Amino acid sequence: MLIDFHSHFLPAIDDGSRNIKESVGILDIMAQSGIDKIIATPHFYCTEQSSDSFIEHRDDAYEKLRPYLKEEHPEIGFGAEVLYDHSLVNYDKLPDLCIKGTKWLLLEMPYTNLDDKIISGVEAITNRGDLKVLVAHIERYLNFTSMKRLDELMHLELIGQINAKSLMSFKTRRRCMKLIEKGYVQVLGSDYHRIGRGDVTIEHGYEVITKNKNFYDFAEYAEDCGKKILADEPLDRII
Numbered sequence: 319m320l321i322d323f324h325s326h327f328l329p330a331i332d333d334g335s336r337n338i339k340e341s342v343g344i345l346d347i348m349a350q351s352g353i354d355k356i357i358a359t360p361h362f363y364c365t366e367q368s369s370d371s372f373i374e375h376r377d378d379a380y381e382k383l384r385p386y387l388k389e390e391h392p393e394i395g396f397g398a399e400v401l402y403d404h405s406l407v408n409y410d411k412l413p414d415l416c417i418k419g420t421k422w423l424l425l426e427m428p429y430t431n432l433d434d435k436i437i438s439g440v441e442a443i444t445n446r447g448d449l450k451v452l453v454a455h456i457e458r459y460l461n462f463t464s465m466k467r468l469d470e471l472m473h474l475e476l477i478g479q480i481n482a483k484s485l486m487s488f489k490t491r492r493r494c495m496k497l498i499e500k501g502y503v504q505v506l507g508s509d510y511h512r513i514g515r516g517d518v519t520i521e522h523g524y525e526v527i528t529k530n531k532n533f534y535d536f537a538e539y540a541e542d543c544g545k546k547i548l549a550d551e552p553l554d555r556i557i
């Protein structure tokens with residue numbers, strides 16, 4: 319079962335798909351790649367909008383797309399890619415932004431050095447008790463912060479996602495493999511925004527990873543993690 323945990327295919331809600339035609343095109347590509355389920359995770363910025371209006375917009379975007387959905391398209395789930403902000407620690411409605419039906423929140427880190435204040439803020443979020451944290455595209459932060467800082471983050475009670483596209487180029491592939499080796503990666507996402515930017519699905523990502531004999535069983539592992547996330551069951555590998 320292929321579950322894409324990170325995508326921006328809903329029409330005209332963020333910097334992802336611009337219209338219904340593009341959204342359908344993305345879902346067609348997903349279907350061709352054998353994706354079973356895709357979670358819509360539009361960007362959420364707590365300093366710019368309320369969770370209620372975000373959810374209303376997300377529901378509207380889906381309703382507009384719904385008449386155009388095809389049987390072969392993956393099943394659609396709903397979530398948000400929530401950009402970290404210190405105020406999230408006390409943000410009452412944060413659980414509303416979790417992947418629907420679960421307590422898992424896709425959290426995007428700021429594009430800056432992950433300093434002590436940020437790390438302890440994320441720790442406080444993991445300690446809230448009303449949600450669990452899945453960190454979005456963990457490989458990306460290494461452009462802004464050291465591996466030591468990322469190590470600190472990933473040793474909190476949380477799990478990680480990488481983007482399939484990052485597995486396609488040599489430099490970022492090496493980085494992703496290192497993160498998988500460290501046990502930081504539980505699932506993949508396409509982080510699909512628009513057609514024509516590589517059109518890489520998670521199926522392509524798993525193919526690259528499992529070609530490496532050290533990680534031949536990673537797709538199975540990620541599938542198991544993905545199913546547990548959606549069933550809201552505990553994951554063994556909180557590091």
Ligand SMILES: [Fe+2]
Nearest residue numbers: 324325399509
């Ligand atoms: Fe994203």
